[in-house]
Amino acid sequence: MPTCKEFIWRFVFVLTIFSVFGICTEVFAEQQKSNEAAEQEPNEQDDFLEMSLEELMDVPVVVSASRQEQKITEISVPISVVTAKDIHYSGMTNIPEILQFVPGVDVLKIDRYSYAVGVRGLHGVVTDRTLSLVNGRQADSPSFGGPEFLKLPILLEDIERIEVTRGPGGAAWGANAFTGVINIITKKPEDVLGYFGSTTINEFGDSYTHLRWAEKQGEWCWRVSVGYEDVKSSDDAGTGSYQSFSPALTGAIGFNNYSARDFSRNVRFDSEAVRHITEMTDFSFGFGYTQAESGTYEQVGYFPRGNMQSKQYRGFAKLEHKFENGSSGYIQWFGNFSDIYWPNIGISTTSENDIEAQYNFSLAENHEVSVGGNFRWIYIDPSRNNVQQALFVGEPFNEYWAGLFLIDRWQATDRLTIESQIRGDRYSETRIDWSGRLTALYALDAKKNHIFRVSTARAFRAPLVAQRKYTATQIPVGGGLYAINAHLPDDKLHNEETCSIEAGYTGILAKGVTLRADTYYQRFSNLIGYRLTTDIFGLAHYVPDNIDGADSWGGELELKFENEKGMFSFWYAYNDFAADMETQSLRANLPAEHKAGLTGRLFLAKGLTFNANYKFTDSTVRDPSQGGSAGSSNRLDLTIAKAFADGKGELMFGVSDLLNKTTEAIHDFSRVTGHETPGRMFFTRVQYKF
Numbered sequence: 001m002p003t004c005k006e007f008i009w010r011f012v013f014v015l016t017i018f019s020v021f022g023i024c025t026e027v028f029a030e031q032q033k034s035n036e037a038a039e040q041e042p043n044e045q046d047d048f049l050e051m052s053l054e055e056l057m058d059v060p061v062v063v064s065a066s067r068q069e070q071k072i073t074e075i076s077v078p079i080s081v082v083t084a085k086d087i088h089y090s091g092m093t094n095i096p097e098i099l100q101f102v103p104g105v106d107v108l109k110i111d112r113y114s115y116a117v118g119v120r121g122l123h124g125v126v127t128d129r130t131l132s133l134v135n136g137r138q139a140d141s142p143s144f145g146g147p148e149f150l151k152l153p154i155l156l157e158d159i160e161r162i163e164v165t166r167g168p169g170g171a172a173w174g175a176n177a178f179t180g181v182i183n184i185i186t187k188k189p190e191d192v193l194g195y196f197g198s199t200t201i202n203e204f205g206d207s208y209t210h211l212r213w214a215e216k217q218g219e220w221c222w223r224v225s226v227g228y229e230d231v232k233s234s235d236d237a238g239t240g241s242y243q244s245f246s247p248a249l250t251g252a253i254g255f256n257n258y259s260a261r262d263f264s265r266n267v268r269f270d271s272e273a274v275r276h277i278t279e280m281t282d283f284s285f286g287f288g289y290t291q292a293e294s295g296t297y298e299q300v301g302y303f304p305r306g307n308m309q310s311k312q313y314r315g316f317a318k319l320e321h322k323f324e325n326g327s328s329g330y331i332q333w334f335g336n337f338s339d340i341y342w343p344n345i346g347i348s349t350t351s352e353n354d355i356e357a358q359y360n361f362s363l364a365e366n367h368e369v370s371v372g373g374n375f376r377w378i379y380i381d382p383s384r385n386n387v388q389q390a391l392f393v394g395e396p397f398n399e400y401w402a403g404l405f406l407i408d409r410w411q412a413t414d415r416l417t418i419e420s421q422i423r424g425d426r427y428s429e430t431r432i433d434w435s436g437r438l439t440a441l442y443a444l445d446a447k448k449n450h451i452f453r454v455s456t457a458r459a460f461r462a463p464l465v466a467q468r469k470y471t472a473t474q475i476p477v478g479g480g481l482y483a484i485n486a487h488l489p490d491d492k493l494h495n496e497e498t499c500s501i502e503a504g505y506t507g508i509l510a511k512g513v514t515l516r517a518d519t520y521y522q523r524f525s526n527l528i529g530y531r532l533t534t535d536i537f538g539l540a541h542y543v544p545d546n547i548d549g550a551d552s553w554g555g556e557l558e559l560k561f562e563n564e565k566g567m568f569s570f571w572y573a574y575n576d577f578a579a580d581m582e583t584q585s586l587r588a589n590l591p592a593e594h595k596a597g598l599t600g601r602l603f604l605a606k607g608l609t610f611n612a613n614y615k616f617t618d619s620t621v622r623d624p625s626q627g628g629s630a631g632s633s634n635r636l637d638l639t640i641a642k643a644f645a646d647g648k649g650e651l652m653f654g655v656s657d658l659l660n661k662t663t664e665a666i667h668d669f670s671r672v673t674g675h676e677t678p679g680r681m682f683f684t685r686v687q688y689k690f
Contacts, residue, residue, distance in 0.1 A: 063136065064163040064183040066407050066421065067172050067370060068360060073451055073506045076419045076439035077169065078518040080104070080558065082162040084187070085567075089601060089611035091639045091654040091685060093156065093200055093208040093229065095149040099182070100635070101599065101613050103556040103571040104166045106591050108620060108630060110668045111262035112231050112677055113294045117147055119166055119180025120522075120552060120575045121591025124669045129461055129496075129588065131169065131177035134184045137316060137334045142352050142378050144466040145176060151312050151338075152184075153270045153288030155210045155227045157198055157687075160187040166556065167520060168500055170435030170459030171421035174374075174403050177435075178461040178498060179522075189214045189223035189272055195690050202683035204237040206230060222273035229268070233295060234260040237678040243665040245628070246672040253301040253672070260675045261295025261305070280324075285317040296343045298673045300472050300487075302388050304343035313337040327361035346384035353377055366411035373404040380465055392469045393489050399465075402426045415443040425460075429468065433460045433495050449508040461496040463528055467544050468493055487530070488543045496546070497525045512563045519555035529585025529625065548580040552591075566602040585625035587669055592632075594618040607643030612636070623669050630666050634659050645688070652685040 060083075065075035072079060080102050092098050096115035100107035106123050108116040116123040118130045128145020131138075134152065141148050162184050169177035196212040207230045214223040234240035240260030244250045272286035290312045296304050318332035336352040358372030381396035405423035412418055421437040437457040444450040468491045504518035527550060530542040554576050560569040575591035597615040604610060613636070620630040639654035657663070660679035667674050 060161075062163050063185070064133075064165050064169070064181055065172070066409065066419065067136070067358060067372075067405075068368075068407075073448070073508075073514075074417070074441060076421070076437060076441070076453070076455060077457075078166045078502075078504055078516070078556065080164045080166070080556075080571075082164070084160055085601070086599070087156055087159055087162075089609060089639060089641065090613060090637060091200070091611075091652055091683060092637075092656070093206075095152075095154075095156070095162070095184070097656075098156075098162070099164070100617075101597050101615055102162075102164050103558055103595070103597070104180075104573045104575060105164060106575075106589070106595075106620065108589065108666050108668075109663060109677055110666050110671075111260065111297060111675065112234055112237075113150060113262050113264045114297070114668070115149070116589060116666075116668065117149070117182075118588070118591075119164065119182070120554070121577055122179055122586065122588040124588040126466065126670065127588045128176050128464065129178040131173055131181045132184075133173065133181065134314070135186060135316075136173075136183060137314075138336065138352070138354065138376070139184070140176065142336070142350050143348060143380055143382070143464060145464050147182065148312075150264070150266070151290055151292055151310060153268045153290040153312065153314055154184060154186065155212070155225045155268060155270060157196070157210055158186050158192070158212065158223070158225050158270065160185045160191070166518065167455075167502055167522070168435065168437070168457040168459030168498055170425075171423050171437040171457065172405070172407065174405075174423060174435070175401070175425050175427065175433070175460060175462045175495075178459055178496065186270075186272070187223075189221040189274055190216055192223060196687070198685065198687040200683055200685040202681050204232050204678060204681065206232055206683075219276040220273065221276075223271065225268075225270045227268040229264070229266040231262075231264045231266075233263040234675060234677045236263065239662045239676045239678050241665075242673055242675045244673050245667045249301055249672055253298070253303065255673060258298065258303060258673060258675075262297065262675075262677070264292060264294035266290065266292040280322045282320045283318070284320075286315065288312075288314040297671065299344040299670050301672055302344060302472075303673075304388075306343035308340070308342050310340040310342075311338060325361075327359065329357070329359035331355075331357040344389065346382055346389040348383075349379075349381045351379040363408075368409045370407040371405070373402070376401040382465075391471050392465060393471060393491075394469060397465055397469070400428045414446070415448075417441040425462075427462045429491070430462050430493075430495055433462070433497075435459045451506050453502075453504040453506070455500075455502040455504075457500045457502070459498050461498075463493040463495070463544070467528055488541050490544045493528055493544060494526050494546045496527050499523050513561045514559075516558040517555065518557075520553065522552040523549065524552065525549040527579075527584075527586060529587055529623075531585070548584055550577060550579040550584070550586070552577045554591075564603070567599070568601075569599045570597070572596045579624050581624070583625050583627075586623050588623060589630075589669070590621040590624075592618040592620045607647070609641045609643075611639045611641070622667060626667070626669070628667060631664060633663070648690060649688045650686070652687075654683050654685075656681045656683070 059071045060081050061069045062072050062079050065077050096107050096117050099105050104120050106118050106121050114125050116125050122129045126144040132140050132147035165181040169181040192214045198210045200208040210227040212225040242258045244255050268290050270288040274284045292310045294308045314336055316334035320330040322328045334354050338350050340348045354376040356374035360370045363369050377400040382392040403425040407421045409419045419439045423435045426432045439455040442452045469489045471489050472487045500522040502520040507515045526546040529547045531545045533541050554574040556573040558571045573595040577590045595617050600612045602610045615635045617633050619632045622628045636658045637656045641650050641652040643650050657679040662676045662679045665674035
């Protein structure tokens with residue numbers, strides 16, 4: 001099996017040949033164009049095929065590919081965008097439910113407050129192989145890693161778009177952008193001026209309320225949002241039937257007394273203010289707060305009946321400046337702070353501060369460069385108040401990250417662009433490591449309506465505290481007895497590594513019609529899982545280790561049509577995965593092999609809007625060391641919205657998961673039981689702007 005270094009050198013050779021061919025082709029094309037111009041008179045064309053990209057449509061702009069605004073047709077990595085309209089007309093009230101309709105994204109609903117979300121698989125409730133960001137700022141758990149979407153102080157109607165990057169993203173964003181990046185971009189205060197209120201309620205009594213105020217006075221502009229969410233448990237919703245995935249343990253863990261406790265109550269506050277200091281300088285800052293209470297669940301056979309309490313604080317301050325020579329840059333601080341009481345794990349206080357800077361400039365004509373770096377320091381203080389909770393050996397912890405990056409984009413010819421990204425990161429608990437991406441983009445036509453892309457990339461994932469220091473000291477085995485050290489820590493783990501080779505095509509097929517096709521092969525090495533060992537007393541222990549590697553391959557296809565009357569899109573994703581060992585522990589689920597989705601939206605007469613989202617998901621294979629799978633599923637969501645009061649108000653009626661009364665119990669890696677959750681759900685929403 002070729003190593004990452006062999007992958008990269010082979011790709012550089014191919015890219016060199018590709019570049020020489022592209023430049024020669026460009027020279028020939030320019031000569032041919034000159035000959036044709038001499039023979040023909042200039043002629044105006046009304047046909048849309050002769051129109052420029054900008055004339056054809058408003059091309060979406062994204063920032064997650066290379067940390068700068070770019071047209072989505074000219075980026076070095078495949079990105080799907082969930083727009084504000086997609087979020088609004090879906091009627092959904094949480095981010096994981098929205099992400100399941102994105103190509104290549106795997107979402108498993110473990111219970112009403114727990115989701116496993118990942119790009120191209122390797123997803124679990126507490127895994128960190130997909131990096132989550134808010135406006136480019138780290139949003140993962142510093143202890144366990146992985147997205148914490150339901151705890152973030154974000155209100156859905158404040159989201160401008162969600163950018164989902166498929167493939168290694170470490171060269172732009174650093175460690176743990178292993179299989180992809182989910183970047184939530186919020187709306188600017190000046191874009192939502194005025195007052196806004198929204199309330200959603202469903203048939204089970206769940207409610208979601210959002211109030212917002214945005215104002216502009218002189219050089220100041222600000223936005224303040226507050227919200228409250230109340231989600232009933234599966235039992236209260238008439239489902240919640242428990243299932244044991246380890247029948248041999250049912251007597252020892254008291255399975256017959258289990259009942260679903262997946263309710264949640266969440267208060268959110270978010271704010272942002274912008275001061276336009278000069279025409280070239282902006283200063284912005286913001287603060288967010290979440291206070292959540294939720295029921296607990298069984299984990300490793302331990303099921304306390306207390307409630308989880310969590311508080312999360314997020315803040316940032318950012319200074320941006322554009323220079324007279326056309327360059328630009330920023331420096332910012334952002335911080336994540338949390339206090340969590342988790343009956344299964346214990347008490348945890350975390351403090352995460354990050355200083356980051358970036359400078360963008362032109363090295364020459366058609367040659368853009370971005371350089372920057374960050375320094376992050378983390379304090380984690382976990383503790384416990386009973387012996388069945390987790391023990392983190394050596395607590396508390398003081399850790400730091402430091403990273404430097406360089407992104408170089410060179411337009412070699414009118415049609416050929418070469419982009420290279422390189423980043424080095426130092427994590428105090430492991431070794432220095434690097435990420436990279438090298439991409440060639442070639443326009444197949446002079447108007448750049450059809451662009452072909454080839455890339456190679458490398459990224460790494462560093463094991464956090466939960467992998468290196470966590471030990472579950474006791475779990476019940478019956479008769480008042482406990483097994484000691486079910487998990488043993490290992491602080492000598494190596495970084496996980498991945499390399500990929502990718503190819504893609506983006507095309508404007510007609511006015512308002514776009515097609516994107518992407519394919520990839522990804523090689524993983526040093527993947528961390530758990531090895532089962534026994535001590536001299538015959539007790540089982542699970543020890544984390546860099547067990548082996550894996551291969552992943554597949555592709556995604558997106559076709560979208562959009563005009564003033566509505567939108568229709570179709571996508572299909574094939575994501576396959578093969579571990580090197582048949583029963584290899586991965587601590588995560590494999591991707592569903594086949595996924596497909598349809599979205600249709602019609603803007604009808606009299607202020608009516610109809611929206612439909614459909615998705616088919618193939619069966620999801622669980623961690624190979626545990627076996628089993630979640631069955632295939634079909635999901636259909638329908639909404640109808642009616643605007644009133646000259647568009648200031650809106651009333652929506654909808655149903656989510658129309659085809660299923662309940663959803664099956666899911667066996668997450670860390671649990672030996674699971675329960676059904678509600679499926680079909682009717683809801684109504686009212687909104688008003690003034």
